[in-house]
Amino acid sequence: MSWSMNGSKQTSRACFAIGDLVGAPWLAHKAMHEGVICVEHIAGLNTAHPLDVRNIPGCTYCRPQVASIGLTEAKAKEGGPRGAGRPLPVHRQWQGIALGEPEGFVKTVFDAKTGELLGAHMIGAEVTELIQGFAIAKALETTEQELMRTVFPHPTLSEMMHESVLAAYTGALHI
Numbered sequence: 001m002s003w004s005m006n007g008s009k010q011t012s013r014a015c016f017a018i019g020d021l022v023g024a025p026w027l028a029h030k031a032m033h034e035g036v037i038c039v040e041h042i043a044g045l046n047t048a049h050p051l052d053v054r055n056i057p058g059c060t061y062c063r064p065q066v067a068s069i070g071l072t073e074a075k076a077k078e079g080g081p082r083g084a085g086r087p088l089p090v091h092r093q094w095q096g097i098a099l100g101e102p103e104g105f106v107k108t109v110f111d112a113k114t115g116e117l118l119g120a121h122m123i124g125a126e127v128t129e130l131i132q133g134f135a136i137a138k139a140l141e142t143t144e145q146e147l148m149r150t151v152f153p154h155p156t157l158s159e160m161m162h163e164s165v166l167a168a169y170t171g172a173l174h175i
């Protein structure tokens with residue numbers, strides 16, 4: 001509640017916006033997350049937090065599926081000294097072959113100085129599910145060392161995520 005210059009009571013009003021109206025990426029999960037943040041903020045909860053749009057995965061439900069998060073190699077390099085990534089594609093997913101979708105591609109982009117995961121780009125079977133592994137890694141500012149030391153189950157599609165990081169640094173084990 002506030003008072004105007006002529007002494008009459010005025011109710012303070014705030015206008016909040018979420019979703020497509022706010023801007024890219026125009027995705028349902030981004031809109032929903034902003035909605036939660038907005039309501040938490042209105043309710044005065046200390047759980048309200050800024051949303052980092054660089055950590056929002058984008059998925060295309062075609063065949064093969066496409067999934068992506070963060071910076072591409074080209075965008076990373078635009079970042080000057082910080083942005084030199086070491087990406088490498090990985091083909092031949094063994095589980096993908098079993099699923100009848102043998103075409104695959106995983107590309108990871110890392111900060112050349114710090115090793116932080118900057119982006120991940122995937123084409124292939126079930127990559128719209130797999131990208132969440134990189135989304136968590138990116139939100140936690142995971143490095144290439146931490147990803148390389150992570151144990152991935154075999155035989156799974158997720159192994160190609162591990163392989164892509166190994167390939168970018170020490171060399172893939174199965175390619």
Ligand SMILES: Cc1cc2nc3c(=O)[nH]c(=O)nc-3n(C[C@H](O)[C@H](O)[C@H](O)COP(=O)(O)OP(=O)(O)OC[C@H]3O[C@@H](n4cnc5c(N)ncnc54)[C@H](O)[C@@H]3O)c2cc1C
Nearest residue numbers: 018019020021022025026027028029030031032059060061
């Ligand atoms: C064909 C298509 C496929 C998509 N597929 C995906 C996908 O696979 N994954 C994904 O993440 N995103 C997808 N999207 C994008 C996703 O739907 C949007 O990013 C998301 O719905 C945005 O949420 P929003 O709340 O901003 O808007 P909306 O979901 O559009 O909600 C806006 C609401 O406001 C209502 N409204 C409009 N005007 C008024 C008014 N004057 N008064 C009262 N109510 C009003 C509308 O009826 C609607 O219910 C797709 C979009 C399209 C069009």
